[in-house]
Amino acid sequence: MEREYHVCTGCALLCDDIELREEENKTIIDSACRKGVAWIKNCQHPLECTVDAKDATSQDAIEKAAEILKSAKNPLIFGMGNSSLKAQEKAIELAKKSNACIDDTSSFCQGPFVEAILNDKIKSCTLDEVRDKADVIVYWGCDPSNSHPRHLSKYSYFPRGRMRQRGWEEDRTAIAIDVRKSDTAIICEDNFYRIPPKADAEFARALTEALSGKVPKVTFGMKPKEILELANVLKKAEFGVIFAGLGLVYSMHDLSPMEDLLEALNKKTDFHLMPMVGQYNMRGFNHTLFDQTGYINRVSFDGEDIGHGPQYSVVEVLKEKRVDAALIIGSDPLSSLPGSIAANLKEIPTIVIDPCKTFTSQIANVTIPSAVTGVECKGEAIRMDGVKVELTQMRKSDKMADADIIEKIMEAI
Amino acid sequence: MGFDQFLSSPEMEILIITHRDIFQSAANSDSRFSDDYANLTAIIRLDKQDMKKAGLKEGNLVTIENSAGKVVVKALQSTYEEPHPGTAYMVNGPWVNALVSAETSGTGVPAFKYIEAKMKKSKESSITSFE
Numbered sequence: 414m415e416r417e418y419h420v421c422t423g424c425a426l427l428c429d430d431i432e433l434r435e436e437e438n439k440t441i442i443d444s445a446c447r448k449g450v451a452w453i454k455n456c457q458h459p460l461e462c463t464v465d466a467k468d469a470t471s472q473d474a475i476e477k478a479a480e481i482l483k484s485a486k487n488p489l490i491f492g493m494g495n496s497s498l499k500a501q502e503k504a505i506e507l508a509k510k511s512n513a514c515i516d517d518t519s520s521f522c523q524g525p526f527v528e529a530i531l532n533d534k535i536k537s538c539t540l541d542e543v544r545d546k547a548d549v550i551v552y553w554g555c556d557p558s559n560s561h562p563r564h565l566s567k568y569s570y571f572p573r574g575r576m577r578q579r580g581w582e583e584d585r586t587a588i589a590i591d592v593r594k595s596d597t598a599i600i601c602e603d604n605f606y607r608i609p610p611k612a613d614a615e616f617a618r619a620l621t622e623a624l625s626g627k628v629p630k631v632t633f634g635m636k637p638k639e640i641l642e643l644a645n646v647l648k649k650a651e652f653g654v655i656f657a658g659l660g661l662v663y664s665m666h667d668l669s670p671m672e673d674l675l676e677a678l679n680k681k682t683d684f685h686l687m688p689m690v691g692q693y694n695m696r697g698f699n700h701t702l703f704d705q706t707g708y709i710n711r712v713s714f715d716g717e718d719i720g721h722g723p724q725y726s727v728v729e730v731l732k733e734k735r736v737d738a739a740l741i742i743g744s745d746p747l748s749s750l751p752g753s754i755a756a757n758l759k760e761i762p763t764i765v766i767d768p769c770k771t772f773t774s775q776i777a778n779v780t781i782p783s784a785v786t787g788v789e790c791k792g793e794a795i796r797m798d799g800v801k802v803e804l805t806q807m808r809k810s811d812k813m814a815d816a817d818i819i820e821k822i823m824e825a826i
Numbered sequence: 827m828g829f830d831q832f833l834s835s836p837e838m839e840i841l842i843i844t845h846r847d848i849f850q851s852a853a854n855s856d857s858r859f860s861d862d863y864a865n866l867t868a869i870i871r872l873d874k875q876d877m878k879k880a881g882l883k884e885g886n887l888v889t890i891e892n893s894a895g896k897v898v899v900k901a902l903q904s905t906y907e908e909p910h911p912g913t914a915y916m917v918n919g920p921w922v923n924a925l926v927s928a929e930t931s932g933t934g935v936p937a938f939k940y941i942e943a944k945m946k947k948s949k950e951s952s953i954t955s956f957e
């Protein structure tokens with residue numbers, strides 16, 4: 414019998430080797446990590462269809478959602494990182510129809526790097542290239558052992574790739590740069606460079622100096638010799654890659670120190686950067702919105718011209734109370750945003766579309782349960798490296814796909 | 827010389843760095859309303875000496891407060907071998923996000939990974955609830 418493989422949508426690695434088998438009336442999920450298994454199996458508290466905290470039919474909930482969006486002057490549409498490409502397209506269409514602000518989690522995480530890659534300011538590569546070619550791998554401000562558990566084993570360090578047949582033992586050097594000795598840093602052993610919080614830009618500049626033949630200096634006590642040795646390892650790479658985590662993103666005011674470092678590295682060798690995107694299709698949303706507007710996030714369709722900028726970010730519009738309704742799709746801002754900002758959602762009519770109950774769904778006026786894409790319905794997504802991936806359905810479900818829910822809300826408007 | 831030295835559980839200033847944890851991520855997918863999720867999220871990991879200085883034993887509740895908010899979480903000793911006095915670690919979630927300032931200088935990006943706060947042994951009997 415031909416084996417059937419599925420794609421895990423537990424994170425943006427989109428592992429494509431997941432197998433399901435039945436054993437003693439239980440479904441066993443093979444190959445997925447702990448995080449993936451938890452994502453694929455049913456959550457303990459599926460979201461119920463409600464209007465004003467009372468049970469409702471999906472038709473009633475959709476009509477109420479349409480009514481909220483229709484009567485709002487400036488609604489917010491937020492989330493979509495855990496939605497299919499089709500759902501993201503529909504959400505953008507809905508934003509246009511309802512003069513909404515539309516934003517996603519990239520607005521306060523990996524947005525700057527994705528934007529730089531789409532605008533050709535930073536050289537990136539695919540995970541398949543990393544598996545087959547990378548000999549120097551830098552984990553900077555990230556800890557994939559916890560955030561993307563199969564990253565090291567499937568792509569970046571342990572596999573015997575096409576040109577790295579001797580694997581991690583001889584063919585690859587893994588380096589961690591972080592403020593703490595993470596589980597990934599432990600794997601990197603002596604190649605762990607501990608830097609103080611907020612020192613990432615300074616360290617990147619010191620590495621760029623070292624690559625230009627200058628004596629690198631930092632204010633936090635790391636010896637120039639140590640930085641020169643690291644610069645030497647980087648420049649001798651045949652195919653190098655920096656995996657950029659949130660620790661790196663949050664500590665820099667702008668990306669210029671990393672752009673300069675990559676430029677200096679690429680004068681001597683072939684070096685790339687890839688953002689460690691969390692939600693499985695955050696990058697898909699960024700690509701889709703970029704194709705339509707030239708911007709990856711923080712867009713306003715209120716007015717004749719498309720508005721863009723930090724003033725349209727989810728954080729600023731909620732903080733400044735500039736939106737009068739919110740549609741939250743597959744996201745939980747009450748858990749992921751600063752508490753004082755997220756609390757403002759309680760003051761405006763809020764609609765939540767999600768497979769499971771969340772802190773945000775608890776305060777929402779309308780909740781509509783959706784199928785988990787890649788588990789309960791099929792779809793398409795863009796992996797953390799920009800590669801488009803087909804998602805299959807793993808089990809039957811009577812829940813609607815989020816794309817269909819958004820379509821129905823649009824029809825009702 | 828402050829008054830704090832005479833207290834058995836003095837208030838201390840800490841810098842909180844956030845991170846991810848695979849076990850907490852799995853609990854997050856399974857249920858945000860479970861004891862498992864709270865036990866893996868509403869915790870702060872402190873340096874051994876800081877635990878001593880604050881008069882804390884493993885599992886004691888602490889109140890952490892700054893201008894953004896106030897939460898009660900469980901204090902555990904850090905598993906890191908190297909000392910990190912003054913710096914503590916929390917897993918990303920609503921408890922630590924209650925302490926993240928809304929001040930962004932208009933950038934749209936709060937300081938999620940650099941949180942300064944004051945911490946002391948708590949008089950509360952349970953962790954802060956978000957349900």
